[in-house]
Amino acid sequence: MSSLIENLYGEIEKIQAIDIHSHVRQLEPGAKSLRELLSYHYYTELAYSCGLPKEKMADELSDEEMVPALLQTVADNYSNTVQYGWMTELCHKLFGLKDRHLTVDNWKVVAAAAAGKQAGKDWTQEVLRRGNIEKVFLTNHFSERLDGFDRKTLVPCLRCDDLVFAIGQKKTLDLLSDRSGVSVSDTRSLKKAVSAIFEYFVNHDAGSAAISLTPEFAFQAVSDAAAEPILSAALAGETLTHEQQTTLGAYGFTLLAENCRQFQLPMQLMIGVVRDAYQHGVDKGTDVVSNRASLNQYARLFNRFADVTFTVSYLSPTMQHELLTFTWIFQNVRASGHWWYTNVPGYIEQDLRTRVEALPRTKMLGYYSDAYYIEFTLPKFNMYRWCLARVLADQVQMKRLTEEESMQVARNLLRDNAFATFRI
Amino acid sequence: MSSLIENLYGEIEKIQAIDIHSHVRQLEPGAKSLRELLSYHYYTELAYSCGLPKEKMADELSDEEMVPALLQTVADNYSNTVQYGWMTELCHKLFGLKDRHLTVDNWKVVAAAAAGKQAGKDWTQEVLRRGNIEKVFLTNHFSERLDGFDRKTLVPCLRCDDLVFAIGQKKTLDLLSDRSGVSVSDTRSLKKAVSAIFEYFVNHDAGSAAISLTPEFAFQAVSDAAAEPILSAALAGETLTHEQQTTLGAYGFTLLAENCRQFQLPMQLMIGVVRDAYQHGVDKGTDVVSNRASLNQYARLFNRFADVTFTVSYLSPTMQHELLTFTWIFQNVRASGHWWYTNVPGYIEQDLRTRVEALPRTKMLGYYSDAYYIEFTLPKFNMYRWCLARVLADQVQMKRLTEEESMQVARNLLRDNAFATFRI
């Protein structure tokens, strides 16, 4: 079994992957330094959770103060985690670390090696080459400019959260007017403005739209007439009630779906994050999951926009089986990746097994890195590749799939389905 | 481990199974043709989900038009699934297919072989012999006649959905009057009519009652007095409010439970299907699951009818642990099978492991095929047998069970408990 897994991994490694969701910055995809990599919220939030005070990780501290404090917390507390495993894998594969762990004793050598690499002009391409990844999707606010980078490698993706959850805020509406060149004064002009944004993104090679959604969000189509007075109130600077916000957000979502249809842009849904649950957490380390969301909150969306493709990720495994049944039945739904708190081998393998057994191999997007720096795409994809090798080896051993068939599944998951689904 | 699994499978295969739930038609248990087998909704819904237009699968098309279109969709999209695996296993074991897959190239030969077999008078018995299955439960509407077939092999089962969810419809009430010979005009006569139906079924060797339930259904006992005015309104052809329907449905359920008690008939509950979720789906391919149902919605039922046996299946794995605790504690509750969207090895093995570890081996019904044609009972049971072999092998390897003890568990699950539970 063990050698079968290794054989399959070897074959899987040869498939050039498409990373369909990341937070990599288009103009500066790599980190500046080892210290910046260690400032990734996964490490600071876990260190804080283990008791390291925020002051010990503050930006204004020197590397010599911050890095050893963090690495000591790792060694004492969370060196067992896969999250930390990404860092060591990355240091091994990209920065020549020879020791098993990155430690208070060896970090300076690694930091020096990293600095040399990261300053190189070709660094992003080198990371992608070593990770065997062809394209990495970005996360772009509607107000962003999409010039000055290779859009065939770093694929723009319109992140829509503000157009739903902050659409009633003056800041959002002003920015929308500015960016679209359409002065937003009513639903008619709002629609024009949103359409202009989509047009700009599609003309700049956007691969998809994307949005993360709260557990409470339930799609309902909202008409212009219903939205009009609420939008007026928002434009007049009035504070909206919770109900008004909900209605206006649903209206915003309706516009998004309509534009996805018009521009034939698929929409990536990431469902179920509870934002700002922890008052005391570090930056980006305050969110949790809720087991209360149901994919049935989206049934009307999938029905109404039957010609728009929705790729769906959940934060809570309590939605796992729902997504399996929706992907099974709905032509326009795809099961996608393993998001954030489920991006852990124990969850990945469980979900992956049932997906591979019950879903068409063409209706799943295998994985995305969600990385903030290009360096993390490599260890995260390798972690997934091991999960995939283990799950497929089990299928081969059960004689459900031949090795060759299992590789077809792997190609679908890592690469082919991304091309079939997104505008790339 | 691998050889232990195979040894156990070999022993498990020898246990003649009882299939406690299917949709097989008593007067025509087998399919007429390979094409009819391929028209099973599992295949059409997956093909549609992968983009094959409904017109390409229409009844009026010739086999030469429909079958290759479907098989090409399979090959291009979902040949990895267990659902499709049932078809190839069936073709291997029943129709002499030698190739690994059923394809656009070999289907005609298989179709010819199938036609020959399926026309045989003894076909149902041959399938059951090869699948080593002794009895297969049917799904019978209350209006059905139960004559003209071997009721020791094909066991009648009173399907009660309409007596709960459509009891307020004139069509149901008229049919009930017709079939029972009792003119339904009030709760008193309704009770007589339902009782007459039960009597007919029990006199015709019914093994159990059965019902599928929505995620929202919550049992409440409803008195005659509370039901009377609603039933009157329904009989008068009035449209019932949602609340009235809920109350009348609960009343119908109360009558069912009372008759199960009176006739000592166990009731099979299948909980949690969301009907007609997908507007665009193919026939029978429009339902999904919801993670919102809780078995606590049935606690009052199990308490009130403590002398009626309820076998329980769920559609959502979020009820898995609830059912484990209810079966553990409640004398009259049994964990039953792996229904529909959970009839996938990855779910089966997970559920089975914890059931085998924590539940009395006499309180579980192992499996049912849910098959529409008798041919599918064979591959579905074989799939389950492999799951069972794998789970039991793991227990044997942990030294929790000896091989002999594991076989006792298998006999309970596949056969003995069906006899102990149902009227067979």
Place this chain on the structure above:
Amino acid sequence: MSSLIENLYGEIEKIQAIDIHSHVRQLEPGAKSLRELLSYHYYTELAYSCGLPKEKMADELSDEEMVPALLQTVADNYSNTVQYGWMTELCHKLFGLKDRHLTVDNWKVVAAAAAGKQAGKDWTQEVLRRGNIEKVFLTNHFSERLDGFDRKTLVPCLRCDDLVFAIGQKKTLDLLSDRSGVSVSDTRSLKKAVSAIFEYFVNHDAGSAAISLTPEFAFQAVSDAAAEPILSAALAGETLTHEQQTTLGAYGFTLLAENCRQFQLPMQLMIGVVRDAYQHGVDKGTDVVSNRASLNQYARLFNRFADVTFTVSYLSPTMQHELLTFTWIFQNVRASGHWWYTNVPGYIEQDLRTRVEALPRTKMLGYYSDAYYIEFTLPKFNMYRWCLARVLADQVQMKRLTEEESMQVARNLLRDNAFATFRI
């Protein structure tokens, strides 16, 4: 793999464990007899669930009547369960049983051996020595006296259920007055009384507070002013409305958290039990689980009492991933053990794998026995040790952990984190 698991188990066995939750009675930790062990509710509830009438297990029956009836029910029904496995393991390791099972034929010999052992003065210490357990936490009602036993071995733990769910009952308030020496007449004196209880417990080496909570319980801070009129009504003997009870209970919980803060006592939360769901069940065999609870009901608690440590167990696996994310992010939250209906290898291994992969090894409490008699601590811990060995072996085989690193995880889970978390 198999030999790796056994090697790891051998090492894990050498770690002296801390049992952080049990129902062992401080003055009589062991059972009086084999029959008393067999009267543990796990055995009576399963026997009853399998159809053995309560009368056959009644206290007034002789051993010769009760024990064979129970053991026959086991043999016929639930000899496959891990629950019963604890009994045989215990008989093998503590009472010299040589046969694989405890049966109607051999029980008398075992009972005689047990009686001899259990009468020994040193019995508790011998059990703990053989189970390699150093300390066992108790469950003590606030009204209990904590003298007359070795509190370094049997660690007091203030069980707080009544101070939340029964705080509006005259009996509770009277007992509180009696025990604290503070006459409770308003919120001011109530606070004094509760504080006196905490002081007594802390002065008597209490390791923690603990409470089990219903699925509906949601923390809300309640002010003295809001609680005052409800407490007055309760003191006047009035029956409280459901809403009043909820508010007063939340107030009680607020007081508990404030005292935990003041006395630096961690609080063990056990979330999600549905009490008295089965009207017909045996004593202590009437509770089930609900999939409806969410850890988000406690977010305000964890935020408000950021300086109090909360160790959290759930009864429903639908909270598993929520707890993972809360432990990941919240400094003051710990994932703890595998409670009651999840204390089954299939659930333990699943949860343990994702915890070991994603959570700091210092933020998890591995296991507690929940035992009613000291004898059960041994087989339950051994069962857990096997689960731990299997999960860690898998990590070692994936090369995520070295054997040495996996043993550090084991030490954290079984021992070190208990010292770091509790007042011991």
